Amino acid sequence: MAPHIHRRLRHDVVLRRLAVLRVEPLSPHMRRVTFGGPELRGFHSAAPDDHVKLFFPNRDGELVLPALGPNGAEFPAGREPSSMRDYTPRRHDAARGELVIDFVLHGDGPASNWAMQAAPGQRLGAGGPRGSHVIAGDFDRYVLMGDETALPAIGRWLEELPAGARATALVETPEAADRQALSSRGEVEIRWLARDGAEHGELLERALHELPAIAGDTFYWIAAESRRARAMRQWLDQRGVPKDWIKATGYWQAMEDEETD
Template identity: 65%
Template structure:
């Protein structure tokens, strides 16, 4: 068996203030917010599935981010912390100090609600990325699986893949209007799976499509990003039913269904 070597890059942690420059509704459930900031000097995002921590206004409308102290990140005492959520740096333009983030508008929570009303001039905080996991580029085949929260990372994966790479992509979205153009030089087959009203944590469209996917020939890397329980279940299925080595799978819960909405893990 070939050893495919992944690499972990560490970056110095920096907290920044970002200002909204423009907002673009990509699809009914996806809002692109392009931020600008001189503080983006030195920003590095080396991997398509990197994430930044974004800090949204607290109940007083203030952005309270940590600062780097001697013992790591420290919050200023006596102030209400900003709610913090993870997001993918969708596009970074170093020449303009711009950073684009694509927010799923799922209708609840500080990040999604902030993104829905975002307007030029508003500010939020950002930290990281503190590291980049570089997946080995010498697999014969890649399978990318995700719901709409994974679309920014999948868009980056596909945009950055060279023509020699082959990928199957399974993407689950709310409905057909949420399809996006995902340009790529690679040899890509994209399957769009539309929930059409089924809740994102209860759907099984990705699981069914994964089971139907013919086992690709050659060494295959699987990347999965969905609701936590579903990501875990697909990782376990690949291990138990397809005997995929654990180093050939990266499965991450990108969000967690509310406890009373979800089935027990299993």
């Protein structure tokens, strides 16, 4: 069995103030925001599932960012701190000085609400990425699967695949109109699974269970609501997939009283 060496990279944590350059609707539930500004200089993202911490204006409309000191991040006293949420650097163009982030419009929450009203000239804080998990490039196939919050990472992963690499993407979206055109140099099969008004259910799980086996080694990357991501990892574990061939991450958490299955 080939060892498939993954690499973990650490980066110095930098906190930046970024300016919104453009806002584009991508689909009914996804909005693309392109950021720029002088503080983007030096930004680096080495893996498609990297994340940055975005800081949103507080209820007074102010960005209140932490200071990075010897004891970690500390917010100034006496002011409501900015809410922070994790987002994927969907595309970074160092030459143009642009960073693209795709926001899911899921309903109420500081990040989703901000994305609904985002407009050129506004500012956000962005911290990181503080590290990158670079997955070995020598698997025979990559299965990349997740709900709409995973779509930025999956889209970037497919775009960055080298020619000849094989990938199957399973993407669950709120509705069929949330499909995106994704490009790749690899040999890629994309299956779109639209919930079409149903709650987060079993679409991804069923697609995973029914995935035809192929000869060779497969790496599984999964991102979805936390309980679902955990359950899919367990299912793969129980089928004897080596732990190192699975990365399953909860990208958001349904509240206790919210049904996800």
